[in-house]
Amino acid sequence: MNDFPTGHRVNEVAIEASGLGKRYGRAWALRDCSLSIPAGHVVGLVGPNGAGKTTFLSMAVGLTPPTTGEVRVLGAHPAGSADALDMVAFVAQDAALYRNLSVADMLRVGRNLNRRWDGARARARLAELGIPLGRRVGALSGGQRAQVALTLALAKRPGLLVLDEPLAALDPLARHDFMASLMAAVAEDGVSVVFSSHVVAELERVCDHLVVLQDGRVQVSGDVEDLTGGHHVLVGPAEQADEVAALFPVVRDRRAFAQAHLLVRAADIRHVPPGWQCHPVSLEELVLTYMREPAAAALPGPKAVAR
Numbered sequence: 158m159n160d161f162p163t164g165h166r167v168n169e170v171a172i173e174a175s176g177l178g179k180r181y182g183r184a185w186a187l188r189d190c191s192l193s194i195p196a197g198h199v200v201g202l203v204g205p206n207g208a209g210k211t212t213f214l215s216m217a218v219g220l221t222p223p224t225t226g227e228v229r230v231l232g233a234h235p236a237g238s239a240d241a242l243d244m245v246a247f248v249a250q251d252a253a254l255y256r257n258l259s260v261a262d263m264l265r266v267g268r269n270l271n272r273r274w275d276g277a278r279a280r281a282r283l284a285e286l287g288i289p290l291g292r293r294v295g296a297l298s299g300g301q302r303a304q305v306a307l308t309l310a311l312a313k314r315p316g317l318l319v320l321d322e323p324l325a326a327l328d329p330l331a332r333h334d335f336m337a338s339l340m341a342a343v344a345e346d347g348v349s350v351v352f353s354s355h356v357v358a359e360l361e362r363v364c365d366h367l368v369v370l371q372d373g374r375v376q377v378s379g380d381v382e383d384l385t386g387g388h389h390v391l392v393g394p395a396e397q398a399d400e401v402a403a404l405f406p407v408v409r410d411r412r413a414f415a416q417a418h419l420l421v422r423a424a425d426i427r428h429v430p431p432g433w434q435c436h437p438v439s440l441e442e443l444v445l446t447y448m449r450e451p452a453a454a455a456l457p458g459p460k461a462v463a464r
């Protein structure tokens with residue numbers, strides 16, 4: 158029997174932001190952010206440095222009060238409310254652990270700070286990972302520290318797990334192991350996950366929903382299959398590119414020598430113009446393209462795409 162209901166039902170939203178904004182002094186770190194992230198998904202949050210990812214996540218977990226708007230989690234719980242704090246676990250960018258405490262001490266701290274706590278599960282997880290409970294946190298490797306932070310977060314049996322750049326300090330092997338642990342937890346608990354990352358290549362393997370922030374605004378938000386299926390690359394002679402580009406919303410237009418590469422937002426390209434080829438687009442290419450084209454947007458509903 159599960160004594161720790163994860164607290165979300167199918168069709169619930171994991172995070173719902175409405176007119177959310179945060180201003181530091183005169184500068185907006187996040188502006189006019191309205192989005193709905195469905196529960197039961199693994200959501201990647203990407204964007205260039207300073208785009209507002211940490212700001213968004215820290216408002217979603219109730220650590221930072223918004224300047225405008227509101228954010229709710231797992232149904233209708235205002236971020237930072239007692240219910241939300243019970244159901245949301247957060248792994249901060251630097252996996253804030255007390256380096257002088259032992260792993261066992263960290264488990265005790267976790268137990269004392271949380272109303273819901275599954276210590277047996279946490280100990281079993283650490284044993285499986287071969288992380289000694291008596292070891293000082295400061296004496297662990299970066300990968301082990303990240304796993305301890307993830308274990309502490311999962312011990313809450315959260316309905317929503319939020320991670321801010323969990324992979325930043327990890328080598329490729331530790332990254333792989335960390336993501337495997339995360340995906341195992343998703344499969345086991347059905348926990349909703351939102352994580353920010355600069356490791357764009359990783360997203361394709363693990364995320365089924367994507368949000369791109371750019372300069373404090375939501376630039377892309379959607380289901381990964383819808384996004385990749387809704388874009389194509391058209392390659393053909395540069396001399397016809399203007400004509401072809403007029404047929405579709407163009408996200409990126411690159412011309413080199415006699416050839417044009419157009420990344421277009423179109424799900425169904427029935428008639429590829431003669432002399433042109435149509436290719437699918439990978440999530441990595443899509444993300445990098447939007448990050449390079451700050452004026453373009455792919456949001457639910459009709460939106461103008463900048464040219």
Ligand SMILES: Nc1ncnc2c1ncn2[C@@H]1O[C@H](COP(=O)(O)OP(=O)(O)OP(=O)(O)O)[C@@H](O)[C@H]1O
Nearest residue numbers: 181185186187204205206207208209210211212213
């Ligand atoms: N406490 C703060 N005081 C003043 N400005 C801040 C503060 N926190 C963030 N900012 C500013 O808000 C903007 C967004 O920062 P944020 O850390 O949310 O971006 P990010 O997308 O997480 O960046 P990175 O990828 O570098 O971690 C930046 O311009 C940053 O300088």
